[in-house]
Amino acid sequence: MNKFSWYEAKSLEDALEHVNSTVSEQLYASSNGAAVFKSGGVDVFDWVKEGILKPEKIVNIRNIPGLDKISFDRKDGMTIGANVTLAEIASNNEIKENYLAVHQAVNHAATPQLRNMSTLGGNLAQRNRCWYFRSVEHQCFRKAGDRCFARHSVNGENENHAIIDNGSCVSIHASSVATALMAFNASVVIVGADGKKRTIAMDDFFVSAAQDISMETVLTAKEIITNIILPPPSKNTKSAYVKHVARESYDWSLGDVAVVMEVSGGNCKEASIVLGAAAPTPYRSRQAQEVMQKVSINESNAEKAAEAAMSVARPLSKNAYKVPLFKSIIKQAILELS
Template sequence: MNRFSWYEAKSVEDALKNANTTLSEELYSPSNEAAFFKSGGIDVLDFLKEGLISPKTIVNVRDIPGMDKIEHEHNEGMTIGANVTLAEIEHHPDVAINFPALQMAVAHAATPQLRNMSTIAGNLAQRTRCWYFRSVDHQCFRKNGDRCFARHSETGQNEGHAIINNGSCVSVHASSIATALLALKASVVIQGGDMKKKVVSIEDFFVSPMQDISRENILGKKDLITEIKVPAPSANTKSFYIKQVARESYDWSLADVAVVAEMKGNTCVDITIALGAAAPTPIRSYEAEKILKGEQLNDMSITKAAEKAMEVARPLSKNGYKIPLFKSIIVRALSELI
């Protein structure tokens, strides 16, 4: 690990003045002058230890006043400060009561120790966990290289990689919390260098590799997430989240799904179905949603929706198992709404 300076930001404006790049830009085009943000620091510390980044300055935004609060208004929804930890979200009573899918997703993220450190903004902004991307010995597309090592049909270790929208980089986003926030139609509030705020839906926050291979989100060098907004659920809304991992103790998602539905009896008035670890970004299955809107939720309609969600899947050489796995957890999650 190389030496670097540490700057304690006193305010959002102070932080923005002292940053000059993003983690994504530094990994794609390294410099000797990089100064970027750190909050919980889980992802940044990993990259430092792995020797993938050598910043000149790390700007600590963890202690900026006012970014560590959870506020809930029954008719407006919930506002979660960027520096709120996953543990604080997990144990907040209003989250469990009003947004059970989010509480489930947070409770299944990482370990208790990491949840005590990780912030919600950092979780959303983290980079892919693809082992080739994280290796100093593999210069892949996302690091300005000339190939995707995971895609290779014989040597590529792609068991955990994308089965949908995998036309270029085939890695998946690591945030399972983003899956729940996508199903809940949450938004990200971003403050730019001009001190103007913009509100972006979770769906538009993420960037697919086909749009820009160098990044996974829209954050620019002078952008800082300040809060997450989750709209109030409609009456009679139910939600559920399932994450499938290889090891029960602590592992990255092989497949996860979040479902949020406004129900009238067993009839689905409206629904969102979000999938994680299926594509390079969290995605909604709009076609599966169409099948269920206005229909009774039963074994037949639920199975049909799960099948529809996987019609677009194009597995790689070693991850074909994900198709039946996703079908299974989609069925399980939807069945919890009845």
């Protein structure tokens, strides 16, 4: 690990003055030596310990006042501060009552110890999962290299990788919490160095490899996530989240799905269906949503929706198992709302 200095940010303005690069920019341009943010530190210290990221300075934003609050009212919905930990979200009753799929997703993320450390802002801004991307020895596309090691049909270890939108990069986004937040049409509030705030729909927060391979989110160096906003639920909103892992105790997602529906008398009036660990960003399945629009929530329609979701899947050499896996969890999540 390289030596770095530590700066304890006292406010948002103070933090933004002391940072000059995103982790993304540093990895892509190999411009190590800059300053980066740290909140829970779970992901950013992984990069530093592995020697892939060599910051000169780490700016701790974990103790900035005001970013650790959760508030809810029926009219405005839920606001969750970026420094709220996953453990705090898991134990919040208003989230459990009104946004069940978020509660379920957070409860299945990582381990209790990691949930105590991990913040929601850090969870959304964490880097994609791919062992080649996260290896100091592999200079892949996302690190301004000339190939995707995972894609190779014989040597590529791609069993955990993307089956949808897997063009230039086949990594998957790591946040299973984002799967549920996106299904609830959450937005991300970001503040920039000039003090201006912008609010971005979660659907537009993540950047696909086709859009810009050097970025995974729209965040620029001089920007901090301050809050995540969930719209108010109606009394007919129902939701469910299902995740499949290799090891039940703590593992990353092999595939997860969040379904949010407006339900009336056993029928779906409107569906929001998002898949995690399927693509390099959380993936909204418009195909599955379309099938469930204004139909009865039953086994046959759930199966059709799952088939439609997987009609766009293009598995790699070692991850075709994900297609039946997703079909099964999509169907399960939809039927939980019947």
